[in-house]
Amino acid sequence: MAYVAVKGGEQAIDAAHAWLAEERRGDAETKALSVAQIQEQLGRAVDRVMAEGSLYDHQLAALAIKQAQGDLIEAVFLLRAYRTTLPRFAHTKPIESGEMRIERRISAIFKDLPGGQVLGPTSDYTHRLLDFSLLEEDERTNRPPPVAGETEAMPRVSDILRHEGLLEADTAATCEPGDLTRDPLALPADRDVRLQALARGDEGFVLGMGYSTQRGYGGTHPFAGEIRMGEVSVEIEPAELGFAIDIGDLVLTECQMVTQFKGTRTVPPQFTRGYGLVFGFGERKAMAMALVDRAMRAAELGEDVTAPAQNIEFVLYHSDNIEATGFVEHLKLPHYVDFQSELQNVWRMRTETNT
Amino acid sequence: MKGYNFAYLDEQTKRMIRRALLKAVAIPGHQVPFGSREMPLPYGWGTGGIQVTASILGPHDVLKVIDQGADDTTNAVSIRRFFARTAGVRTTTATAEATVIQTRHRIPEKTLREDQIIVYQVPQPEPLWRLEPSRVETTRMHGLADYGLMHVKLYEDIARLGQISISYDYPVMVNHRYLMSPSPIPAFDNPKMDMMPALQLFGAGREKRIYAIPPWTRVKSLDFDDHPFRAINAPHPCGLCGSTDAYLDEVVTDDRGGRLFVCSDTDHCAERRAAGFVGADGAREAAE
Numbered sequence: 223m224a225y226v227a228v229k230g231g232e233q234a235i236d237a238a239h240a241w242l243a244e245e246r247r248g249d250a251e252t253k254a255l256s257v258a259q260i261q262e263q264l265g266r267a268v269d270r271v272m273a274e275g276s277l278y279d280h281q282l283a284a285l286a287i288k289q290a291q292g293d294l295i296e297a298v299f300l301l302r303a304y305r306t307t308l309p310r311f312a313h314t315k316p317i318e319s320g321e322m323r324i325e326r327r328i329s330a331i332f333k334d335l336p337g338g339q340v341l342g343p344t345s346d347y348t349h350r351l352l353d354f355s356l357l358e359e360d361e362r363t364n365r366p367p368p369v370a371g372e373t374e375a376m377p378r379v380s381d382i383l384r385h386e387g388l389l390e391a392d393t394a395a396t397c398e399p400g401d402l403t404r405d406p407l408a409l410p411a412d413r414d415v416r417l418q419a420l421a422r423g424d425e426g427f428v429l430g431m432g433y434s435t436q437r438g439y440g441g442t443h444p445f446a447g448e449i450r451m452g453e454v455s456v457e458i459e460p461a462e463l464g465f466a467i468d469i470g471d472l473v474l475t476e477c478q479m480v481t482q483f484k485g486t487r488t489v490p491p492q493f494t495r496g497y498g499l500v501f502g503f504g505e506r507k508a509m510a511m512a513l514v515d516r517a518m519r520a521a522e523l524g525e526d527v528t529a530p531a532q533n534i535e536f537v538l539y540h541s542d543n544i545e546a547t548g549f550v551e552h553l554k555l556p557h558y559v560d561f562q563s564e565l566q567n568v569w570r571m572r573t574e575t576n577t
Numbered sequence: 578m579k580g581y582n583f584a585y586l587d588e589q590t591k592r593m594i595r596r597a598l599l600k601a602v603a604i605p606g607h608q609v610p611f612g613s614r615e616m617p618l619p620y621g622w623g624t625g626g627i628q629v630t631a632s633i634l635g636p637h638d639v640l641k642v643i644d645q646g647a648d649d650t651t652n653a654v655s656i657r658r659f660f661a662r663t664a665g666v667r668t669t670t671a672t673a674e675a676t677v678i679q680t681r682h683r684i685p686e687k688t689l690r691e692d693q694i695i696v697y698q699v700p701q702p703e704p705l706w707r708l709e710p711s712r713v714e715t716t717r718m719h720g721l722a723d724y725g726l727m728h729v730k731l732y733e734d735i736a737r738l739g740q741i742s743i744s745y746d747y748p749v750m751v752n753h754r755y756l757m758s759p760s761p762i763p764a765f766d767n768p769k770m771d772m773m774p775a776l777q778l779f780g781a782g783r784e785k786r787i788y789a790i791p792p793w794t795r796v797k798s799l800d801f802d803d804h805p806f807r808a809i810n811a812p813h814p815c816g817l818c819g820s821t822d823a824y825l826d827e828v829v830t831d832d833r834g835g836r837l838f839v840c841s842d843t844d845h846c847a848e849r850r851a852a853g854f855v856g857a858d859g860a861r862e863a864a865e
Contacts, residue, residue, distance in 0.1 A: 405612050535712065558827075559645045559763055560746075562763070563765065566810065566811055574740065
């Protein structure tokens with residue numbers, strides 16, 4: 223009898239999980255993938271999962287990627303669900319990106335500048351041709367010896383520009399930064415919360431929003447003032463010690479977009495900034511984030527708010543891929559009660575129109 | 578469960594949620610923002626309801642979880658297992674035995690008692706969202722009790738279709754003050770909310786809102802004097818237990834238009850059948 227089909231959810235779930243585990247492992251003839259391999263060889267995926275998962279832990283991110291069969295949003299979800307259970311011991315001092323140990327640093331607005339342009343491990347100028355030599359299981363690459371590390375100080379381009387008074391100044395926060403993982407989003411949302419949402423936000427969403435500003439939906443005439451990637455120290459200052467101690471390092475990508483601003487009656491024409499900062503090597507995300515950050519400052523700078531990327535409520539409510547994927551995918555849960563009421567409603571309306 | 582607190586959430590988080598719940602009970606129908614946590618189940622699958630349940634559950638509680646009225650739908654099974662695993666509480670499918678009932682899309686047919694709590698999973702707590710997508714705007718509208726937009730929508734339905742076209746998630750007015758989404762329950766269930774002896778709690782995890790209806794509170798489905806609220810149900814008795822006053826699911830039995838109408842509340846149906854009530858299809862099945 224068909225009615226039986228809706229019963230037996232319990233066994234069905236167990237069977238589905240068993241099948242999933244088998245699928246994840248794949249053909250047992252192939253070697254099992256180790257977490258260390260993912261961590262070492264799928265670094266960009268690990269970085270993205272750490273960034274959107276808001277948890278800086280390469281090993282756990284790699285584990286999540288393995289468990290999720292490479293589904294990165296699912297991996298972010300796993301990491302987030304773990305992160306939420308962790309106790310908080312302390313808050314770090316703000317990291318100092320000006321003192322970053324640079325692996326990559328480029329500026330698109332000056333041909334040369336103190337510290338120079340450093341390409342780093344970029345794929346920008348590779349030709350996207352499949353490298354069939356990678357098909358070899360035991361690939362032995364002849365690594366060129368690493369270039370001697372730079373030691374020259376690398377002041378941030380924003381600091382250089384600011385000396386001339388052409389770039390808006392940094393504004394110090396007036397209060398503790400907000401935290402979307404503890405407090406619900408409240409509107410109007412200040413820039414601290416907006417930046418947090420963007421840093422955690424889905425790379426694809428932020429990219430699309432940033433792109434839309436370049437195509438005329440809230441354009442800001444951006445220039446990539448500086449992109450830098452490298453390691454920074456993280457420090458905490460325990461109250462009982464009274465001085466800061468170094469607790470570890472983070473690899474970060476930072477992007478400062480420099481954008482035009484015509485000025486107002488009280489503010490002279492100058493350049494304004496959009497800011498992007500993400501865990502790991504996430505240049506695409508950092509750049510897109512900086513574009514969207516600047517777009518969301520439209521109201522603050524007295525510009526018309528007309529485009530989606532300028533609409534703070536729209537961007538913030540839709541940037542989180544864990545919220546989005548959950549709600550989109552919940553449509554596959556049973557809705558037969560609602561559908562039944564719609565069916566009866568349609569029947570009723572048809573009968574009453576006919577009579 | 579090893580490594581996790583009782584009922585998964587840490588005590589600080591539970592305290593934060595309980596504070597939101599107390600505020601919600603004090604202002605019936607008002608949406609209280611809360612610091613919704615990321616749960617190990619996806620948003621949209623009951624994270625709000627789960628957080629509310631986790632915050633009110635004690636070791637002696639007996640939990641029932643239903644989805645579409647049924648205890649054995651996959652997501653209900655999954656949530657029931659989650660609490661059996663993380664809280665070790667006793668679970669049940671019998672409505673009368675439960676002290677806490679978490680539900681998605683239905684209210685049980687059996688009248689709930691004062692010593693029971695029903696927790697609704699809410700996908701979209703904002704009743705005005707189809708009419709005004711901005712939460713900044715809707716918050717202002719709730720503040721001013723400015724619900725003209727919804728009345729106009731209902732009026733337009735009547736003017737164009739001769740009747741109100743909302744069949745589920747039918748908006749209600751709570752305690753004569755706040756317009757509220759009853760969650761996507763069929764409009765059939767709306768009257769059960771009015772003056773319910775049990776406490777009704779609503780959790781929306783993704784949207785980070787909690788709201789509540791205290792026991793014995795007026796809950797009125799929006800309507801007009803000349804177009805009173807009407808609940809809809811399939812015009813059939815239950816095929817298995819013969820019930821004529823329970824909400825029905827339609828089950829497609831073949832590809833030639835065959836249909837079986839059965840109680841959506843599986844516990845209600847099973848209890849009636851155990852008491853000897855037999856519907857037309859139930860009798861046929863027994864004869865086969």
